[in-house]
Amino acid sequence: MLSRKYFIVIQIGLEKFLLDEMENKLNHSFLHLKKRLKVYKFSVVTGGIEFEYELSEGQYQNLILKYLLDLKSCTKIYQRLISKKVSDFPKLYTVIKSLPWNKFLKSSQYDIQVTAHRSRLNMKKKIITTCQEAINSKISSLENNEKEKATILLRFEDDLLTVSLNLEGSIYQRKTHGLKGAAPLRENIAYTFAQFAFAPKFTNLLSTKKKLTIWDPFCGSGTIPSECLIYFKENAIDDFSIVASDINRDLITHLKEKKEIAFYFHDFFSNKKTFPPGFKPNVIIANPPFGKRLILKNQDSFINEFIQLCFNRYQAQHVFLLFPFQDLVLKKKNLKFYPDQMAPFIMGSLKVAFAYYQNPMR
DSSP: OOOEEEEEEOTTTOOHHHHHHHHHHHHHHTTHHTTTTTEEEEETTTTTEEEEEESOOGGGGHHHHHHHHTOSSSEEEEEEEEEEEEEHHHHHHHHHHTSSSSOOSSSSOOOEEEEEEESSOHHHHHHHHHHHHHHHHHHHSOOOOGGGGGEEEEEETTEEEEEEEESSSSTTTTOOTOSSSOOOHHHHHHHHHHHHHOOTTOOOOOGGOOOEEEETTTTTTTTHHHHEEEEEEETOHHHOEEEEEEHHHHHHHHTTSSEEEEEEOOOTTTOOHHHOOOOOOSSSEEEEOOOOOOOOHHHHHHHHHHHHHHHSSSSOOOEEEESSSSHHHHTTOOSOOOEEEEEEEEEEEEEEEEEEEETTTT
């Protein structure tokens, strides 16, 4: 019997979206895996989901990894290797050496990250050197391959040591936007934004059974429309069209090479018509470039103007906005439009939120 535990990481506040994706994929695209699991359990904790399971046959472990690495809403995946009480360095060396590192690691190259809280072992340099000695004694047969370099996480909490192994680096870096360098918005957040808008457990616009014309008016590098497209394909949704626009001509010129998404040069706040005749988006989903290209005199007036333009000028029925104004909205200060639904979360050091507005006139 093979028993293992993983910790799948997501931004604090978005755990329910990760749980929804994990359950949905296990019940559909990975149903064949579910049937082979003797026991499995999802536990929601701050900043992620703990996933425990038992397999009667170890040959299906690769299928588990395929399932985990198919997740789009998470940022990292850690395999929990062991949890033990450790209060001195000889004990630390013994515990680390007891693990079969030649099976866990693919290369002799690895990094060690340490966090310690209320623990007698808090000298990080000595912790790292002690663990390196223990690990190196078990992996002499492994090749020195930089591409297979792993990250080992040691967490000390009240003298309880938890050892974890990062499976695939930062898996949110899918670069679906197709541009060089990192996107301003992480791909996993854009995917979660699509879940917020379209998943049955949340806003569930798909229940209307109407064709969706989705528009991102501040598309930038195209991450949000690209992740919406991924979400639709994964869930066999085909009655939709996606339009994206931006005021950066260079970006739009490059992004026009992408199929299945129509890209246009357009200034959201301008009266000029740059779209084909008859263009009427019923869904607007946006992450405006706050603090970069938008000069805001005050936050509440921007939200009011933005939502009003979406409803009146562009005649959208549904508006989804990602913004860093969580405290402002929660206080309802000077807002003409208050979200019908919100999903607050932590992005880096910012308090942000997904917000949903439904046009009251439609």
